[in-house]
Every structure is written in structure tokens, then in C-alpha cells.
Amino acid sequence: AQSVTQLGSHVSVSEGALVLLRCNYSSSVPPYLFWYVQYPNQGLQLLLKYTSAATLVKGINGFEAEFKKSETSFHLTKPSAHMSDAAEYFCAVSVFGNEKLTFGTGTRLTIIP
């Protein structure tokens, strides 16, 4: 069965600093990988997804993620953090034949002014 692990349940960065949120996946077949963001009292918003077309995926709000098969990773980055990026971020995986999304435990991002 597929799974994802998000390292760091809480990450704090200063405004303007690099954001790096880590996600490692486990899957015996090629995965589809997603990053979602959840703002307080809201649902999930898709930031970006990897579906094997390109290993570097650009998403909304300046975020991007790179699929690294050798490291089984799909880390999310943003060059310069903004106060509005404060939220919870979820990495998720699905695979052909088991199309449900399997989520990581989430990383709460705090931006320090």
C-alpha cells in the first residue's frame, strides 16, 4: 500500500526566507503526488500535482515541488515566504488501481514577521 511521510509537524520560517516542506512517499508502483494547503476553518486547496509529465512541478502562489524517484521525495519549496503562506500543508499520494488520496499527517507552517 502507498503512504507518505511528512517530516516536521511544525515549521517556522521568517518572512522572506525559503520555505521547505518535506514529503517522502512509499509506493510499489509509479505514484501520483499532490500538495494541498488548508487555511483555518477551510477545506483543502490544491497547490500542485505530479503526474509524471515533468519532475519539477510549479504550482500556485509561487510554490513548486520536485519529484526525486531515487530519494522517493516530493518536497515543497517557495523561495520567499509571505505572511499569507501561514497554513497547514498536506502531501498526498494516489496510484493506478487505488485512486483514493492517501495523506500525510500535515505540516503547520508559521511565518515569523
Added chain:
Amino acid sequence: KAGVTQTPRYLIKTRGQQVTLSCSPISGHRSVSWYQQTPGQGLQFLFEYFSETQRNKGNFPGRFSGRQFSNSRSEMNVSTLELGDSALYLCASSLYSGAGNTIYFGEGSWLTVV
């Protein structure tokens, strides 16, 4: 284009009661799935419907059920509510069923069981 709409947004129920949550997918989307989000268990898949057929089911007791109508709208029902059923229930829709599809989430229904 309207997003995924869930009703009601907030509700409080008593242990032993049942509850029905409703979801209207994005226009044209035929796949609807449901997820439960709790602080302890995180985001867990409940079930997915496509063309009125349940295609996939998560590891939840039979008290949790759902259905999809011909217009793709979906409902989920929880019977004999327990305190542990208190959660945010998220509905999501996509054009088709299948891995890699872009899945869009609604804002959720907050259920509190007292």
C-alpha cells in the same frame, strides 16, 4: 464556475442520532469522494462514487454510508453517532475516477457529536 458545495457547514448532534451530509460537485464532475479529518487520525478516505456506483471504500464501520444521485450530487450518512465521529467531513470532486485526476475539495461540514 462554482466549487464543491457542502451543506450544512456546521452541525451538532447527540450520541445515537444519525446525520446526513450533502455535497454538490463542480459542474460536470462525475466522481465524488468523502474524507474525514480529525486531529488524531488526520485525513482518512471514506468512499468514492462515480456514476452512482461506489468504486472504493475506506476502512470505516458500516455506520458510514453514502450514495450518489444521477446529477452527481452525493450524500453521506452516519448512523448511531458516537463521540469519536466528531470531525470535519470533506467532500471532493473530480471529472473522472482515476489516479492522477485533479481532485477539488469543498470547505467541509463540521460535525460535533455531544
